[in-house]
Amino acid sequence: MGINKEMDVVTMKKILFSVLLILLALNSLYPFSVYAHTNNSEGFSTINVKGKTLNYGLKLDLEELGHALNKTTDEKELINHKVLQDYINSHIKIYADSELVEGTILKTNIATIKERPFAVINLAYKIGHKPEKLVVEYNMFMDDSDPSHANYTTIKMDEKQQEKILTFESRELEIGEVSFLQNVKQFVAVGLKHIFTGYDHILFVISLLFGAKTIRHILSLVTSFTIAHSITLALATFNIVHLYSRFVESAIALSIVYVALINIFNQDSKQQPWLAFGFGLIHGFGFAGLLSEMRLDTNQMATSLVSFNIGIEIGQLLIVSLAFPLILWIRKFTIKPIRWVIPGTSAVIFAFGLVWFIQRAF
Incomplete structure (x- = not known):
């Protein structure tokens, strides 16, 4: 019995050692950071409406953003505004008095928040008229990579302010009312x-x-x-x-x-x-x-x-x-x-x- 136990332990060590070697080999080919989910990733939104212009300050977990875009995301990748802009516009819908408007990225940066790297993205939306009602439908990461993602959002419009945590179950925020x-x-x-x-x-x-x-x-x-x-x-x-x-x-x-x-x-x-x-x-x-x-x-x-x-x-x-x-x-x-x-x-x-x-x- 003792010999069998010793053999089982040796066999288990060999298996674990083989698995470790395989994981290290995979990591050298495909870095874990590209494919790993952060789980419970966070985002922050500050939306400010002034006249006919809407400014959107968006902060997203950099690792989760990279996973959603299926690439390693660093400061160089953020310079590619076209890909990032298309992704954001397809996952964040903003309606000014019922009409869909799309954002244009002005600049991007990387900042550290809660000891984690975040992509800092500034977008501008040209509305064409001063809106009376604004609706935001937020779908970043939730259906793509991280259902537990949450975004802490603040909207300021016409001296009114509204805050909400946008989650998988509650993705919409609205402020104002159209006459x-x-x-x-x-x-x-x-x-x-x-x-x-x-x-x-x-x-x-x-x-x-x-x-x-x-x-x-x-x-x-x-x-x-x-x-x-x-x-x-x-x-x-x-x-x-x-x-x-x-x-x-x-x-x-x-x-x-x-x-x-x-x-x-x-x-x-x-x-x-x-x-x-x-x-x-x-x-x-x-x-x-x-x-x-x-x-x-x-x-x-x-x-x-x-x-x-x-x-x-x-x-x-x-x-x-x-x-x-x-x-x-x-x-x-x-x-x-x-x-x-x-x-x-x-x-x-x-x-x-x-x-x-x-x-x-x-």
Whole structure:
């Protein structure tokens, strides 16, 4: 029995010695500091809003940051602002009056806090207007490397201050409240901006105008399109109906292609209100895509939706008011070069729609 015990002890020592040699060899190839979790890592946030600018002082455990970025993080690595900035913007969402804003890194440094190295990161956020409400959604490390991470956050805005410890179970902090008038003003402006920067929507409306014959006809088309996209915009915003964005964007491109083809091969065709209504349902889901990227206040969601839709309608009316008189004027000419303006423009619109469809569908 004694001999067996001595052999077991010798065998155990050999095993432990072999494991130690393996660990040392692995450490020489892959330093433990890259892959080790700090566990219970900490962070500190100081957010200060002054007028139209938000300054964010962020301090993060350097070792945990390196693990999240899957690299050894030192002062040289922090100089690579692009990678670090993209990571922060994807894990910290800041909404100023419901609109998502992104930060730009101004400078980085390394400091020692509680005898541990911390990355000190200063970011600036340009908001464009003085916000009345600020919401912070914090997700650093929690889903990537350290679920026990905690961030001690302080927000100062309009002589108000709020503090909170952000954890895995509680990741959100908000301060302030948007007034009814500010909410209406903001979402009307967002709707206007969206329609004037949504070139696919503009080209679709112009294509409908090419097939309109009278003022009454264009009113019926615009009304049908408006009612349809208002329905699906509301359904999507309230999460009653959801469609994949890739499908929606591809279908919007196809709607442009379809109407453009009609204008090319049948110039005397009269666009039907049911066609505008059908495609309007698809475009409504496209409009809702923007709202899904914003953090709508549940208490003012209906107001935000109506205001956003009003902004879209104002934009559409401006487009119709500018484009339709020009189209009617062109149709009065019998000279061949002039008569080819509408089918030629439709061919260009068709090309854009086809390219967009290929890009979005494949």
